[in-house]
Amino acid sequence: MSFFNNYIYGSNEYLGRLYLIVSSLITFGLITLYSISTDPLSISSSFMRQLIFIIFSLFIFFVINQINVKTIHDNSTLIYIFSFLLCFVPFFLSPVENTYRWIDLGFFYIQPGEYLKCATIILIAKYLSNHQLEVKEGYIVFIPILIALLSSFLVLNQPDLGTAVIIFAPVLPMMLWAGVNGFTLFLLIAPVITIIAASNNMIFNIWGVIMFIIFMTFQGGLLKRVLIYFANIFTGLLFPFFWNDFLNGYQRQRFIDFLNPDLDPMGSSYHIIQSITAIGSGGMFGKGWGQGSQTQLKFLPVQESDFILSVIAEEFGFFGITVIMFLFFMLIKTLLDIAFKSSDYFSSLVIIGLTSILFSHIFVNSAMTIGLMPVKGLPTPFVSAGGSFMLLCFIMLSLVSNLSKN
Amino acid sequence: MLKIENKADIFHYRTLLFVLVLSMLTLLSRYFYLQVIEYERYSSKSQVNSVRAQATYAPRGLILDRNGVVLVENYPTYILTVTPYELDNKEAQFQIISDITDISIDELSRRYKKYNQGRFLPTVIAKNLTFAEISQIEERRLELSGFQYKRFDERLYNDVLKDAHFLGYLRELDRESIPFLDKSQLYRAGELIGWQGLEKQYESELRYSKGIEYIEVDTYGREINTINDKNIPAYPGKNLTLSIDSKLQQFSKNLLIDQKGVILVSNVDTGDILSMVSNPSYNLDIYRGETTDSDWSNLLSDEDKPIINRNIAGLYPPGSSFKIITAFNLIEDGLLDPEDSLMCTGSYIPPGSSNTFNCWKGDGHGLVDLNKAIAQSCNVYFYETVQLIKLADWTKTAKIFGFQNKTNIDLPNELIGQIPDKEFFINTYGRWGWSERGVLLNLTLGQGDILVTPLQSLRYINHIASKGKTAKLKLNANKKVEYYDDIILSEQTWDRVIKGLYDVVNSESGSGWRAKQPEVKLYGKTSTAENPHGEPHAWFNGFFNFEGQTYSLVVLVENGGGGGAVASPIAGEIVKFFTREQVEMVNK
Numbered sequence: 001m002s003f004f005n006n007y008i009y010g011s012n013e014y015l016g017r018l019y020l021i022v023s024s025l026i027t028f029g030l031i032t033l034y035s036i037s038t039d040p041l042s043i044s045s046s047f048m049r050q051l052i053f054i055i056f057s058l059f060i061f062f063v064i065n066q067i068n069v070k071t072i073h074d075n076s077t078l079i080y081i082f083s084f085l086l087c088f089v090p091f092f093l094s095p096v097e098n099t100y101r102w103i104d105l106g107f108f109y110i111q112p113g114e115y116l117k118c119a120t121i122i123l124i125a126k127y128l129s130n131h132q133l134e135v136k137e138g139y140i141v142f143i144p145i146l147i148a149l150l151s152s153f154l155v156l157n158q159p160d161l162g163t164a165v166i167i168f169a170p171v172l173p174m175m176l177w178a179g180v181n182g183f184t185l186f187l188l189i190a191p192v193i194t195i196i197a198a199s200n201n202m203i204f205n206i207w208g209v210i211m212f213i214i215f216m217t218f219q220g221g222l223l224k225r226v227l228i229y230f231a232n233i234f235t236g237l238l239f240p241f242f243w244n245d246f247l248n249g250y251q252r253q254r255f256i257d258f259l260n261p262d263l264d265p266m267g268s269s270y271h272i273i274q275s276i277t278a279i280g281s282g283g284m285f286g287k288g289w290g291q292g293s294q295t296q297l298k299f300l301p302v303q304e305s306d307f308i309l310s311v312i313a314e315e316f317g318f319f320g321i322t323v324i325m326f327l328f329f330m331l332i333k334t335l336l337d338i339a340f341k342s343s344d345y346f347s348s349l350v351i352i353g354l355t356s357i358l359f360s361h362i363f364v365n366s367a368m369t370i371g372l373m374p375v376k377g378l379p380t381p382f383v384s385a386g387g388s389f390m391l392l393c394f395i396m397l398s399l400v401s402n403l404s405k406n
Numbered sequence: 407m408l409k410i411e412n413k414a415d416i417f418h419y420r421t422l423l424f425v426l427v428l429s430m431l432t433l434l435s436r437y438f439y440l441q442v443i444e445y446e447r448y449s450s451k452s453q454v455n456s457v458r459a460q461a462t463y464a465p466r467g468l469i470l471d472r473n474g475v476v477l478v479e480n481y482p483t484y485i486l487t488v489t490p491y492e493l494d495n496k497e498a499q500f501q502i503i504s505d506i507t508d509i510s511i512d513e514l515s516r517r518y519k520k521y522n523q524g525r526f527l528p529t530v531i532a533k534n535l536t537f538a539e540i541s542q543i544e545e546r547r548l549e550l551s552g553f554q555y556k557r558f559d560e561r562l563y564n565d566v567l568k569d570a571h572f573l574g575y576l577r578e579l580d581r582e583s584i585p586f587l588d589k590s591q592l593y594r595a596g597e598l599i600g601w602q603g604l605e606k607q608y609e610s611e612l613r614y615s616k617g618i619e620y621i622e623v624d625t626y627g628r629e630i631n632t633i634n635d636k637n638i639p640a641y642p643g644k645n646l647t648l649s650i651d652s653k654l655q656q657f658s659k660n661l662l663i664d665q666k667g668v669i670l671v672s673n674v675d676t677g678d679i680l681s682m683v684s685n686p687s688y689n690l691d692i693y694r695g696e697t698t699d700s701d702w703s704n705l706l707s708d709e710d711k712p713i714i715n716r717n718i719a720g721l722y723p724p725g726s727s728f729k730i731i732t733a734f735n736l737i738e739d740g741l742l743d744p745e746d747s748l749m750c751t752g753s754y755i756p757p758g759s760s761n762t763f764n765c766w767k768g769d770g771h772g773l774v775d776l777n778k779a780i781a782q783s784c785n786v787y788f789y790e791t792v793q794l795i796k797l798a799d800w801t802k803t804a805k806i807f808g809f810q811n812k813t814n815i816d817l818p819n820e821l822i823g824q825i826p827d828k829e830f831f832i833n834t835y836g837r838w839g840w841s842e843r844g845v846l847l848n849l850t851l852g853q854g855d856i857l858v859t860p861l862q863s864l865r866y867i868n869h870i871a872s873k874g875k876t877a878k879l880k881l882n883a884n885k886k887v888e889y890y891d892d893i894i895l896s897e898q899t900w901d902r903v904i905k906g907l908y909d910v911v912n913s914e915s916g917s918g919w920r921a922k923q924p925e926v927k928l929y930g931k932t933s934t935a936e937n938p939h940g941e942p943h944a945w946f947n948g949f950f951n952f953e954g955q956t957y958s959l960v961v962l963v964e965n966g967g968g969g970g971a972v973a974s975p976i977a978g979e980i981v982k983f984f985t986r987e988q989v990e991m992v993n994k
Contacts, residue, residue, distance in 0.1 A: 132413075177418050280440040280448025294452055318441040322434065329430050333423065340419050348412040352422075359426065366433045370440060 014338045015401055021331045022382055022397060026054060028324060029383035032311050035290040036303055046304040046385045053108070053387040057394035064398040072402075073346050076119075076126040080147075083119035086112040087154050100158045108387035113155045113163040118396065120151045121170050121353030128178040129346040135179045141188060144171055162376040166364075170356035177339070177352045183218040187228065194236040204236055271307070274300050275369045279313040286317030304385040306377055310369045324383070328362050331381075338404050347403035354396045460528075460621060461594070464614040465559055467643030469573060469604065471652040472678075472883050478573055478605075481562035481694075484535040484555050486543070487528035487596075488518065492552030499550055506542045507532050520580060521596045528554060530578075530596035560598070560694050561605075566656050569687035571715035572817055572881060574603020576693065592616050603715075604646065604881060606818050612643040649678030649883040657983050658683045661976045666964035668716045668860040671980060674868045674949060674956040676887050677877030679815070684716040718813075718820040721857040722962065725933030725969065726783045727947050728852030730870070730903055731803050732792050733780060737899045741794045744776040744902055750786040756793070756843060763789055763847060766934070780906030781916045783932065785851060792850040797842045800849060801827040806893055809858055813865050815879045823858035830855065853936055863947055864960045869893055870907070871929070871949035871956050873900045907931055911948070911974075918946060921974035923981045926950050930977060932969030941965040946973035952984050 030050060037045035072079070089112060090100040102109040124144040134140050148171050156164040175185060190211060197207040215229045278294035287293065292314035294300045303311050313321050332355055339351040358381050365380045367373040379389045440448065469478035486503070493499060500518075504511045509532055517531045535543075540555055561576055576598040579587075587593050591613060600609035617640030658669040662685040671681040688705055705713060714720060736742055752770035754763045765771065765785040771778070779787035792800070804810075804825045812820045824830075826849070831840045834855070848854030858866075861879065868876045874893035907929040910918040917932045930948025937943060944966035949958040959980055966972040 173422060176421065177414060179413075179415065179418070276440060277448050277451050279437065280444050281452035282441055283445045283449065284442055313437065313441065318437055321437045321441070325430055325434050325437075329426065332426050336419060336422055336426075340414050340416075342412050342414075345412045348414055359429075363429050363433070370433070370436045372436060 014334055014341065015404060018331070018334045018338070018397075018400070021327055021334060025324075025327050025331070025382040028312070028327070029308070029385075031289070032308060032315070032383070033304060033385055035292075035315060036295055036311055049387070050385045050390070053390045056387075057391045060391060061394045061398040064395060065402055067402065069344075069347060069403055069405075072122065072399075073126060076122045080119040080123040083112065083116045084151070084154065087116055087158070090158065099160065101160050101163075102388075110391070111163075111388045113158060113160055114388055114392045115395075116151050116155065117163065117167055117170075117357055118354070118392070118399070120147055120167055121174070121357070122350055123147055124171070124174055125346055125349035125353060128174065128349055129344075132178070132345060136181055138181065138184045140180060141175060141184055144175060145188075162364075162378050166357060166360050166378070169360035170353035173356045174349055174353050177349060186214060186218075190232050191235055194232050195239050198236040198239045208233060208236075271302070272368075272371045275307050275310045276371050278307075278310045279370060282314040282317045282320075284317050285319050286313075286315050289315055291315060302377075305379050306365070306384070307369055308380060308384050309366055312383075313369070325366075332359050332362075335400065338400060342404055350403055351400055354400060358393070358396065460619050461592075462617040462619045462637075462640045463559070464617070464640035464642040466561075466576075466598075466614055467608075467612040467645045469612075470645060470647045471567075471650045471655075472648060472680075473651065473653075474647075475564070475652045477564045477567050477570075477648070477650075477652065479562050479564075480559040483533060483558050483560050484540060485530050485558040486532040486535055486553060486555050487530050489528045489552050489554070490522065494551055499553065502546060502549060503532070503543075503553065506539055506546075507535070521578075522581070528556075530558075533558070561690075562694075563690050564652070567650075567652055568690050570650075570655065570682070570690075571684050571687060571717075572603050572650075572682050573690060574605035574607070574818075575601060575690055576605055577601035602819075603817060604648070607816050608646050608882070612646060614643045615641045617641075647883045648881050649673070649676075649680060650682065650881065651680045653987075654980075654983060655681045655683065657681075658980060659685070661979055662963070665966060666710060666716075667966065668720065668960065668962040669976070669980070670717060670860055670864045670960040672864055672868065672879060672958050674871045674958050675877060677868075677879045678883060679879060679881050680957070682717050682881070684714070684720075686710050686712040688712040715817075715819075716962075716964075717860050718815065718817055720859060721821060721823055722860070722943055722964075723854075723856055723935040723937055724852040724858045724863060725935030725943065725945055726852055727863065727866070727931045727933045727945060728804070728856065729780065729783065729788050729850060730906075730931060731800065731807070732788050732795065732850045733776060733903055733906065734895065734899060735795045735799055735803050736776070736791055737902050738895050739795075739799070742776075742791060747773040747775045748787050748790055750774050750784050752786070754786045754789040756789070756847065776902065777906050777909060780903070780931070781909035781913050783910075783917045788850045789847055792846045793843060795846065797828060797846060797849075800846060801825055804856075807866050807869055808890065809856075809862055809866070813859075813861050813879050815861060816881050816885065820861070821859055823862050824855065826855040852933060860960050860962050863945070863962075864958060865890070867931075867947040867949055867958045867960065870900070870903060871958055873897075904929060907948070917970040918948070918974045918977070920970065921946060921948065921978040921981070923950075923978060923985070925985055926952055926981050928977070928981055930974075932974055934967070934969045937965075939965060941967055944969045944972035946977040948977055950981055952981075953988070957984070 030047065033047040033050050034040045037047045040047040042048065086103075089103055093100075093103065101111050101113060103112060124147055127143050127147070128135070128140075131140060148168050152164040152167045155167065172185060172189070176182075193207060194204075194211075197204045211232060212229065215225045218225070274294065278292065278300045281287070281294060282292070292300075292311060295303055295311045295314055300307055300310055300314075309321070309324070312324055316323075335351060335355040335358070339348045339355065342348040342351060361378050361381050364373055364376060364378050365384075368376060368378070379386050381393045382390070384390075465480045468476055468480075471477055486507070500511050500514050503509070504514060514531050518529055521529045521531070535555055543550060543553065543555060563573065567573065579593055579595055579597050579599045581595045583599075584593050584595065587599070588610065591610070593599065600606040600612060605612065618638045620637060654671060658671065658681045662669060662683060665685065667685055669681060669683040670679065672679050686708075692701065692705065737744055750765055750767075750771040750773075752765050752768050754765070755761070756763070763785070766783070770786070771782055771784045774782070774784045774787045776787075778784065809823055809825045812822055814820075826834075826845070828842075831845060845854065849856060865876065865879060868879075869890075874895060876890045876893075878888045878890055908927065910916045910932065911922050911928045911930050912919075918930050921928055921930060928948055928950045930946055933943075933945035933947070935943040935945060942965070944961075944963040946959075946961040946969055949956055951957075959977055961973040961976045961980075963972050963976070
């Protein structure tokens with residue numbers, strides 16, 4: 001038994017906790033799926049399919065667990081190129097739901113964009129760990145951003161905005177972890193916030209003041225700081241002009257359509273209304289397992305994957321949601337602990353990247369069900385039904401266990 | 407194992423932990439707000455059940471003629487839709503629907519698959535429900551969750567014009583076509599879309615703009631309440647007023663009974679088409695309701711091709727009207743004095759050849775000048791004079807008159823005729839298989855490899871009637887008048903040719919004398935176009951002034967015989983229609 005423990009856990013005491021949390025989440029997911037399947041024991045129900053995916057993913061988990069960390073480190077470029085090329089495969093196949101995101105393997109679909117996320121993290125981690133001494137220099141940020149941009153651009157063309165955005169999620173935490181200068185990181189996010197803030201005068205003014213204070217507090221040449229400050233302000237001032245006057249109506253529409261191919265005045269707002277009604281009507285302790293009227297009467301759409309948290313909220317109430325949010329919190333915290341305790345730099349960075357991806361999925365999905373974010377088909381890790389993403393979660397888990405063993 | 411040690415900073419660890427805690431608390435507080443504070447509100451909302459969004463429609467725009475007569479309107483029918491995710495038991499429910507409507511389960515399943523557009527959107531599976539069927543569906547409402555019947559407007563054609571090709575038709579949209587359409591119009595499978603003719607050309611104007619209605623429904627899918635504040639109303643499509651005069655259209659149509667062919671009438675000054683007949687035709691009602699496959703294949707395999715709009719997609723040799731092209735070359739380039747006469751003995755032997763080319767009049771026209779040659783359509787005159795022209799010049803003139811371009815009338819699927827030039831002959835007959843002199847003998851008679859559409863021929867006669875400044879042909883009465891590229895020729899050239907065209911109809915032995923009308927000055931040119939498919943095609947292209955406006959007409963009777971004998975009388979009748987209408991107007 002101790003051999004077995006050692007084989008799986010390695011020497012890291014946190015892995016046991018991690019597996020316990022993941023098992024709880026999976027169990028929670030399965031209980032929920034059982035409740036919404038009309039005939040849970042038939043092979044085609046989402047419950048049974050999920051069970052089969054989990055067994056299959058466990059198998060893959062053990063296979064990947066055999067791979068040496070050094071092999072992953074040394075071949076990270078190769079892994080990236082392979083994942084990158086894999087994303088081109090759907091373009092040669094017939095489109096699924098008008099997009100080129102999936103490869104149909106007969107028994108389930110795989111989404112190569114998902115694996116590109118992992119490969120991107122590994123490559124960035126390798127770069128950052130190989131250039132550890134230069135990490136205080138501003139230019140260190142360019143290569144990681146370039147790698148993320150390349151992956152993101154490819155995925156954007158599938159088109160898959162959700163995945164394209166998620167690819168960027170790990171970049172900032174990884175750079176922070178690697179020790180990149182805080183001011184440099186601020187310079188990176190400032191223009192994005194500026195453009196978003198430009199939609200409202202009041203917010204833009206407040207942001208302008210905040211930015212001013214931050215720029216003045218940081219050290220560095222005064223001229224440089226003032227220049228960057230005004231470059232930001234002008235971006236903000238010019239953006240609405242560019243958006244309203246320079247682009248004409250149909251170009252704007254094309255841009256919006258491009259960003260959000262699922263945009264549909266009947267579809268998305270309807271989904272949100274249904275989701276919020278389901279969540280709100282759950283109350284403190286929920287309507288009970290299998291008793292959620294919104295869920296069971298199928299008013300709630302895509303309930304087995306995108307809106308599974310709404311099912312949990314309706315049937316188990318705020319209590320259930322608190323439990324699951326606690327599990328998610330512990331999942332991310334444990335991963336952070338593992339990264340912090342990890343003995344080598346590369347592994348630590350990869351784990352931070354993977355953690356960011358899991359976290360962004362959890363956050364975006366939850367925020368969507370309660371109407372804080374637009375509808376995007378991002379599943380919840382370990383809970384939502386869906387083969388491709390479940391497999392990816394297990395692959396990430398296996399990478400974490402692998403990387404933390406030494 | 408790897409050389410570089412992890413030097414993670416506790417400050418970074420805490421930063422990330424802080425972000426995590428903050429995000430989780432944000433989410434949790436929002437859940438708390440919805441589930442605990444706003445619980446009452448959502449709980450009661452979930453009890454009266456749920457909101458369903460549903461598309462609402464408005465009528466498609468009507469199509470009217472120039473006098474406001476309705477040519478195409480909407481006719482209400484009822485359709486049955488099914489929303490996949492609301493189905494309890496698909497097989498059993500399809501069986502019930504099959505019993506009620508007499509449509510086989512296989513057919514229902516086929517439509518269900520074909521028009522399916524996702525689990526949450528209704529799919530059309532039956533059309534033209536009768537009142538009896540609707541009441542039976544209503545009776546068994548509880549067993550039929552997911553099924554709904556809805557009003558659905560189809561097109562109804564005016565009896566007089568229900569076989570007019572240019573109107574076009576609507577078709578049910580299938581899923582495969584949707585990605586290629588304008589996204590802002592929110593097309594869904596099973597809706598109707600303009601698929602041919604004007605319905606297609608003006609789809610974006612005729613189509614309604616869709617609305618959205620939010621409805622509260624109970625657990626059985628029955629409507630409880632509509633929520634008005636978020637509804638987006640549907641707006642009807644714009645009406646389309648045509649330049650067509652339906653009376654004239656009907657009158658022209660009757661002139662062609664039992665004959666294949668085309669009648670086009672236009673206002674030269676505005677480019678308005680007043681009549682566009684293509685015979686044989688077929689009843690556009692075939693696109694309504696459910697047409698059997700055998701009816702379809704009969705229509706498609708008919709040798710007379712009733713489905714084709716011959717005006718824009720029929721290609722014919724133009725015949726003698728192309729002698730005018732030769733005449734334009736001769737006069738404009740000063741190659742001969744129009745007053746000079748030639749002797750027509752009834753046949754022509756080109757220099758250095760042993761072949762004899764005959765005039766249509768066996769014993770010859772005697773002494774012929776240009777005017778007489780046009781008026782009496784003398785072949786020998788043009789055989790001789792075309793020898794003065796270079797092939798390149800001749801084809802250039804034909805192209806100036808638009809025979810190499812579409813007329814760009816507001817109809818889809820217009821074809822272009824063919825003006826053979828040097829390149830064409832080399833490609834077809836090889837470098838040495840033809841001679842410039844030889845082919846010109848054919849071309850000047852509008853024979854050989856020349857093909858034109860009747861609409862191109864109409865533009866040609868409009869070019870002559872307007873002396874080169876010609877309005878673009880159009881069917882939409884409200885479309886702005888635009889002009890084709892100006893054709894610049896000397897005033898004298900135009901006058902010579904127009905004088906010739908006048909004599910075609912009005913001189914004693916003009917080939918179009920049967921078209922002559924006492925009160926109206928008609929100009930024209932007859933053509934008798936030989937073709938490999940049997941009797942020659944009879945053409946008459948002409949124009950006339952009436953009440954200060956210039957009108958033009960093209961008559962083509964396919965395999966009808968001589969242009970003078972067959973097409974001219976029809977042209978005369980059309981002019982008579984104008985004078986008679988005027989009398990009627992005055993009498994009113």
